Amino acid sequence: MQGCASHPTLPESDSRPSLMIPRAMDAADALVTAGAAELDLGSHVSRGWGYNATLPGPTLRTRVGERARIGVVNQLSEDTTVHGHGMVVPASMDGHPADAVPPGAGYSYEYPIVQRAGMSWYHPHPHGRTGRQVWRGLAGAIIVEDPMAEQGLPSGDREIPLLLRDGLLDRAGQLEYRRRDSGMVGNFPLVNGVPYPRITLAPALHRFRVLNAANARVFRLGMRDGSHFTLIGNDGGLLDQPLELDTIELGPAERVDILLDLSDHATGGQLSLRCNRAGWDLLEMHVAGEPEREAVIPTAFSPIPRLSVGPSTRRRAFRFEGHRRINDREYRMEHVDFRVPLGETETWTFESAGGAPHPVHVHGTHFQVLSRSGGRGRVFPWEQGWKDTVLLEDQERVEIAIRFDSYKGVFLLHCHKLEHEDAGMMLNFEVT
Ligand SMILES: [Cu+2]
Secondary structure: OOOOOOOOOOOOHHHOOEOOOOOEEEHHHEEEEEEEEEEEOOOOEEEEEEEOOEOOOOEEEEEOOOEEEEEEEEOOOOOEOEEEEOOOOOHHHOOOHHHOEOOOOEEEEEEEOOOOOEEEEEEEOOOOOHHHHHHOOOOEEEEEEOOOOOOOOOOHHHEEEEEEEEEOEOOOOOEOOOOOOOOOOOOEEEEOOEOOOEEEEOOOEEEEEEEEOOOOOOEEEEEOOOOOEEEEEEOOEEEEEEEEEOOEEEOOOOEEEEEEEOOOOOOOOEEEEEEOOOOEEEEEEEEOOOOOOOOOOOOOOOOOOOOOOOOOOEEEEEEEEOOOEEOOEOOOOOOOOEEEOOOOOEEEEEEEEOOOOEEEEEOOOOEEEEEEEOOOOOOOHHHOOOEOEEEEOOOOEEEEEEOOOOOOEEEEEEEOOHHHHHHOOEEEEEEO
């Protein structure tokens, strides 16, 4: 890549850096500062930005029925906001670009947890600057727990968040953002902020909560030896039953919850999680320790009711065109583009018209993917249940069922390829 002198290459196994597990923080009373940071990239330190000076920022943990109070201080030299991606919150707590937090100011994001358990994440959402702020290092996980619904699933150090993204370094080895209309992509992976890490795991059942935190890159996840893992959840929490898979394609902002059973692996065994699209060895896993009691994967979780749609359901259509427009419009921050009644199920179709992939994200609720025509032509197992982001590849048309049950107010519909979002591929809608 022109102008890029070097990038971290896959190190020898014993010199791979350890996987960093972000510090957990109770979301009931969390204080998060967005500011300049010296980011430890394993091989060296790079200037960047971070929440509490780390990439990823602290993992904010909360529970169904509790209340989150996340104080944010902006120590950047520009406006920012904090959006809880996947969190169902009042419009004023959603980090909308109109609610910008100026340099030196703060904002208290406070809301009750009214949604199912699952992994969401937080990142900036300021007008026109989201791509650069996220790329420089501002992102972290939010985990909503539900001890009843998650009974029997691995927890503690058997539950591992994985924030996947890519990176690009300038000649001096500093993380560099180069805005491109087609989306900012880097040339090496960062897993929890570190390139090509390794982790030592007991021969037991492990839960990986995986987020694609990249600006524009799509990951195709699989194990190096082609072995299966068990998909148990995605954006909006647990599916109704576990599924055995060997591949998952994850667009920007999408999440999957997977179980990996290492209980019959002997000490000394080695596995790797790969991205088979980029050909990257993302995470090397070394098995060590005494086998634990036999791992039991639950056979079912709570059933997920289907949103009911019929011939009388209101329909809306959105064309994602090129690099900056939806339905021939660029984003206007103060303009409401359409209105949606609270509590009514609608069907929306997203169609790609150049510039794909477009990971389409809706704020304020979760939705269900009904169909995909053109392109890949089907709904994938990891797109079942409740979603907040759905990947639209070239020539594709995706239909979803959606209903807003919780809050009135102005929310966003946008492409989560962050350079598309910043260029205007975003609409305001008002739930009324
Ligand atoms: Cu897009």
